[in-house]
Each structure stands twice: as C-alpha cells, then as structure tokens.
Amino acid sequence: MRVLFFVNRSDEALLIAYQKGEGQALCLLMQRYEKRLWNFVRRFVADHATAEDLLQDVFVRVLRNANEWQPRAKVSTWLFTIARNLCTDQARRMSVRKARSLDENSGDDERPLGEKIASHDGGAEEALLRRESSTEIEAALGQLPDEQREVFLMREVLDMSFAEIAAAVGASEPTVKSRMRYALEKLRDALTVAEPVVAQASESEKRL
Amino acid sequence: MSCAQKERVVDSLYGELSDVARAEFDAHVATCDSCRKELEVFGRARALVRPMLDQAAPASAMQRLRAEIQKQPSKTRWWSLPWLLPALSTAGLALLLLVMRTTLLKPHPLVRMESSPEPLQVSVPVVPAAKPEAPKVAQTAPPERQRQPTTVGDIEGADKLDNFADGKRGKKEKAQHWADPPKSPASFADMDSRTKKIAQSVPLEFPHTTGAELSKHALDVDELKELGLSEGLKADRAPVTTPAPAMAQPPLPSENQLVEKASRAFADGKWQEARALYRELLLRFPAHRSAPMWKQRIAQADVQLRSPPTLADEPTGGGGAGGWARPAKKARTVDAEKNQLQNVPSKK
Known part of the structure; x- marks a missing residue:
C-alpha cells in the first residue's frame, strides 16, 4: 500500500519520505535509477564483477548519505555524483594496477602490453576482419580516457545536461563539451574501422 | 579544413541549442558537407552504443540495499503508518456526526424556556427526582426530635411534610416545622380511632435510620444544615460507601x-x-x-x-x-x- 502511495511521487519526495523513516521510499527511488547506475558503472569499469561490487557500494553510499541530502539539490544529480566519485576512485585504483602490469613483460611477446594496445597494426587488421561494429564501439568506449568516458556516459546513460555534468565533474561547460567531442571522435574512428565506407568518406574529408 | 560551426555539432546532437540557434545550424548543415557528415557519423556511433548502455542491473545491489535498510533502527513514525489515514477519517466522521447530532437536535435555550418549564428541573441534577416520603423525612429529623417521644404530632407533621415533598411549602416553613413541632394531643384518649391506630403502629424509635438512608435524602439533610438544624445528625450518619445494615431492635413499648x-x-x-x-x-x-x-x-x-x-x-x-x-x-x-x-x- 505504501509502495503504491509513493509511485507517482517525485524523486525528492521519495528521499524526504526516507528521511522521515520510510525505508520503502528509498528502495523505490533506487529502483528508478538502478538500471542507469548499473550501465554507467558497468561501462566505467570494464570488469563485470567489479562493476557489480561497485554498484552495491553506490547503493550503500546513497543509503548512508541520504539523511544529509538537502531538498535544494536535484536527486538525480546527487545520485550520479555519488556514482561518478566511486567510479573515478575505482578507476584510479585500477589504473595504478594497470600501469604496474603494463611495465611487466607479458607472455612470449617481447613487447610490453601497453605497446600492443597502443599499436593499431594488428588490432586494426583484426577489426577490419571482424567488421563487428558494436564490438569495435564497445572496445573504443573502453579505451576512452576516464574524463572523456565519464562525460560520455553521464550524457548518454544518465541523460545529464552538459551544465549538470560540468557541475558534477568540477569543470567548465566548454571543457565538458570538448571532452564529449573527443569521445565522439574516437567512437567515430572505431566505426570508421568497422565500416569502410564511412572510413573512406572520412579519409576523403581529411584529404580535403 | 574545419568548419567554424563545428563546435555546434555536439550541441545540436544532444538538443542543447535554442530554437533560433538550431534553425541557423540546420541551415548551415544544409550547405556544409563536413558538419553534415560529422552529424551522421556521430549519430551512427551513438546508435551503436545505445544498446550496450541499456542492460538490466543485477539484483544484488537492490538486495544489499534492502538488507541495509532492514538493519537500520525503525524510524517509522506513528503518523506515517498506513492504518492512520483510514482511522483518522473514521474518527473524524464519527466526531462530525456527534457534533451534528448534538447541535441540530438540541433546541435553542430561549425556545426551550418558552416551550416548557421542564428543562429547568433537568438543569439541576443534584436534586433527586423523587422527594423522600413523609416517614423517611421524619427519620431525618434533628436528633432532639429523635430523643423526644414519638407522638401523634409526628404523624400530623408527616402530613405537612408531604406538602414539603410536593414543593408546596418553602424552606422557611419547613424550618419552622422542625424548630417548633406541633403539639401532641392532650392524651391518648383524646385521639380519634384512626390516629390511635397509626400511633400504635409507629415505633417510638427509628433504629433503622442509618447513614445510607440519610444519604438518600441528602437534599433535606443539606437544607437542614443550612438552617442550623442538623446538630446530632453527624453522629447518626454512617459512611455512605459502607452503609450499615438496619439493625433489628425490639420495639420499645409505646x-x-x-x-x-x-x-x-x-x-x-x-x-x-x-x-x-x-x-x-x-x-x-x-x-x-x-x-x-x-x-x-x-x-x-x-x-x-x-x-x-x-x-x-x-x-x-x-x-x-x-x-x-x-x-x-x-x-x-x-x-x-x-x-x-x-x-x-x-x-x-
């Protein structure tokens, strides 16, 4: 009965209800954002299990900070900021491990792993052979720098405006738009590899 | 060669241009192949990314959240309970009906006074509805009368007390009655046959006069107190809460x-x-x-x-x-x- 009572309530009303003791209200609020938060976290960190743990951490963090939320703040922005901060923290820890592993030799190949990733020779050829656009896009998304990926995901997944993203990441709005553009260009490059026609058009544009 | 309007591609792609700016950019795109192709490529990339960003969340996070909420001490307040709304509605409706019944069915005081004098009696709830009967009132007589012999004069006084009970006489007359009781006849022989019969049937004392019976006639006792004629009644008055049973004493010879x-x-x-x-x-x-x-x-x-x-x-x-x-x-x-x-x- 209480769940039905909260169905048509705004996010802010739900969070206020939770602050007044309605635990069901917070569950309902998180159900509204569960999918978006998951996709944001899942694309921010490449590993599925890590993303699942990270999503739980986001929920627990929301639960613990819910009583400190002030009605003047938009609930969605507040939620995504919590998720973004946890993801950047996690990405920073992973980058440290990644940097450590990139310095080491990998397998029988004499080159470090970083050089193999940076090299477009073999990867481009495989990509051309596969012609699997979505896979290329997914790979390109995973290879985006964190600041570009977070802006892209916040815009695409969380549907935040550039102004909200700028406020969340602590950057100016032109900077956010610039990062967005870089992210889109890299995705376009991946798509160019997957789709020769588009790639040719792009090359002809570059020659011009 | 890059177009000067290229910065607007991203804004246009995500709908963050104003109507005027959007109209201008659309006109520019119609003539600028570079911007038009970039819009197309970016749009296709977005379309390819979108399915990847629409996956269902695992249930573990919500389960964890519910578990954490369960651990928290209950902060549910009594006014947010689900039964409160219907309960308050019912109580409010009942109160409204009660108020309506009280206000609508109660006649106006002026109307009531003009219509009948009875409500005036109802407005004095302390006064018993039925005045004590004459013999009982005689039992509540002051002690000096109880110490005096019961004579035919008492019986005559009882007749007058009936008038008191009927409200035909006032307090002053009643007080005069108690202060100066009527004289008894000269002798037993002076009585008529009916009076003799009554006199013989009436006991000389009133052993059954208990506090409980006195309390039945609280109005008369109180009135007697006001008139200063209640001396000695206190000795006879037993606690009202534990009335002593009437003791059966053998009647004294007349x-x-x-x-x-x-x-x-x-x-x-x-x-x-x-x-x-x-x-x-x-x-x-x-x-x-x-x-x-x-x-x-x-x-x-x-x-x-x-x-x-x-x-x-x-x-x-x-x-x-x-x-x-x-x-x-x-x-x-x-x-x-x-x-x-x-x-x-x-x-x-």
Whole structure:
C-alpha cells in the first residue's frame, strides 16, 4: 500500500519520505535509477564483477548519505555524483594496477602490453576482419580516457545536461563539451574501422 | 579544413541549442558537407552504443540495499503508518456526526424556556427526582426530635411534610416545622380511632435510620444544615460507601402501653412496678402533659414503699435536692415538705 502511495511521487519526495523513516521510499527511488547506475558503472569499469561490487557500494553510499541530502539539490544529480566519485576512485585504483602490469613483460611477446594496445597494426587488421561494429564501439568506449568516458556516459546513460555534468565533474561547460567531442571522435574512428565506407568518406574529408 | 560551426555539432546532437540557434545550424548543415557528415557519423556511433548502455542491473545491489535498510533502527513514525489515514477519517466522521447530532437536535435555550418549564428541573441534577416520603423525612429529623417521644404530632407533621415533598411549602416553613413541632394531643384518649391506630403502629424509635438512608435524602439533610438544624445528625450518619445494615431492635413499648401498665400496677398496689413504669414514662416523655400526674404517683408509690425519694434530681419545683443524703431522722420532714409542695396528702 505504501509502495503504491509513493509511485507517482517525485524523486525528492521519495528521499524526504526516507528521511522521515520510510525505508520503502528509498528502495523505490533506487529502483528508478538502478538500471542507469548499473550501465554507467558497468561501462566505467570494464570488469563485470567489479562493476557489480561497485554498484552495491553506490547503493550503500546513497543509503548512508541520504539523511544529509538537502531538498535544494536535484536527486538525480546527487545520485550520479555519488556514482561518478566511486567510479573515478575505482578507476584510479585500477589504473595504478594497470600501469604496474603494463611495465611487466607479458607472455612470449617481447613487447610490453601497453605497446600492443597502443599499436593499431594488428588490432586494426583484426577489426577490419571482424567488421563487428558494436564490438569495435564497445572496445573504443573502453579505451576512452576516464574524463572523456565519464562525460560520455553521464550524457548518454544518465541523460545529464552538459551544465549538470560540468557541475558534477568540477569543470567548465566548454571543457565538458570538448571532452564529449573527443569521445565522439574516437567512437567515430572505431566505426570508421568497422565500416569502410564511412572510413573512406572520412579519409576523403581529411584529404580535403 | 574545419568548419567554424563545428563546435555546434555536439550541441545540436544532444538538443542543447535554442530554437533560433538550431534553425541557423540546420541551415548551415544544409550547405556544409563536413558538419553534415560529422552529424551522421556521430549519430551512427551513438546508435551503436545505445544498446550496450541499456542492460538490466543485477539484483544484488537492490538486495544489499534492502538488507541495509532492514538493519537500520525503525524510524517509522506513528503518523506515517498506513492504518492512520483510514482511522483518522473514521474518527473524524464519527466526531462530525456527534457534533451534528448534538447541535441540530438540541433546541435553542430561549425556545426551550418558552416551550416548557421542564428543562429547568433537568438543569439541576443534584436534586433527586423523587422527594423522600413523609416517614423517611421524619427519620431525618434533628436528633432532639429523635430523643423526644414519638407522638401523634409526628404523624400530623408527616402530613405537612408531604406538602414539603410536593414543593408546596418553602424552606422557611419547613424550618419552622422542625424548630417548633406541633403539639401532641392532650392524651391518648383524646385521639380519634384512626390516629390511635397509626400511633400504635409507629415505633417510638427509628433504629433503622442509618447513614445510607440519610444519604438518600441528602437534599433535606443539606437544607437542614443550612438552617442550623442538623446538630446530632453527624453522629447518626454512617459512611455512605459502607452503609450499615438496619439493625433489628425490639420495639420499645409505646406510651399508651406504658401508661396502661403503669395505671394497672398503681391500681393493683404494685408500687414497685408502678413506680418504675412512671419513672420510665417521665424519662422518656418529660414534656408530656401528664408528667405532673406521673410524678405524683411516683411520690405516692415512694410513700407506700417508704423508700427515700428518688426524684431529688428531677425538676420537682425546687424542694428536696439532696434530701436523701440527710440523716434519717429528718427524712420524714423532707417527705412532708415534698408532699405538701406536690399537693399530695402525706401519709402519717
């Protein structure tokens, strides 16, 4: 009965209800954002299990900070900021491990792993052979720098405006738009590899 | 070569251009192949990315959240309980109906006063609806009346008290009744047959007058208090909460019986018995109009018995106080003086 009572309530009303003791209200609020938060976290960190743990951490963090939320703040922005901060923290820890592993030799190949990733020779050829656009896009998304990926995901997944993203990441709005553009260009490059026609058009544009 | 309007591609792609800016950019895109192709490529990339960003979330996060909420101490307040709304609605409706019933069915005070005088009686709830009956009111009489012998005058007074009970007389008249009770008839012989019958049936005392019965007539007792006539009632008043049961005491012989027995004993020469009976009559009915005659007969009995006078402390006109403490040789002189005072011929 209480769940039905909260169905048509705004996010802010739900969070206020939770602050007044309605635990069901917070569950309902998180159900509204569960999918978006998951996709944001899942694309921010490449590993599925890590993303699942990270999503739980986001929920627990929301639960613990819910009583400190002030009605003047938009609930969605507040939620995504919590998720973004946890993801950047996690990405920073992973980058440290990644940097450590990139310095080491990998397998029988004499080159470090970083050089193999940076090299477009073999990867481009495989990509051309596969012609699997979505896979290329997914790979390109995973290879985006964190600041570009977070802006892209916040815009695409969380549907935040550039102004909200700028406020969340602590950057100016032109900077956010610039990062967005870089992210889109890299995705376009991946798509160019997957789709020769588009790639040719792009090359002809570059020659011009 | 890059277009100057290229910065607007991203804004246009995500709908963050104003209507005017969007119209201008659309016009530019129609003529600029670079911007148009970039819009197409970016749009296709977004379309490819979107399915990847629409996956269902694992259930573990919500389960964890619910578990964490369960761990928290309950902060649910009583006013947010689900039953509160219907309960308050029902209570409010009931209250409304009650108020409507009270206000709508209650006549206006002025209308009530004009319509009938009865509500005025209802407005004094302390007053008992039924006034005590006459004999019961007589039981609540002041103690001095209870100490006095019950005479036919009491019965007559009871008739008047019926008038009190009917509200035909006021407090002053009632107080006058208690302060100056009606005189009794001259003798038993003066009574008519009906009065005699009633007098014989009424006990001399009221042993069943208990606090509980007095409390039934609280109005009369209170009124008597106001009039200063309630002395001695406190002694008779038992706690109302624990009324003592009426004690069954044997009724004392009536005045008429005593007088009859005493007269018979006196006539039969039973001086001792006659003296005791007359003495009891004097003790019980000192204000009786036959009291002087009873005293004379006691004196005669004393003379017959040649006993020392026993009425030294009785109001005999002043003569022989302390006489029987005198020496025996003077006893005869004292008896003669007493007999002379009481117009009784002394026996020589």
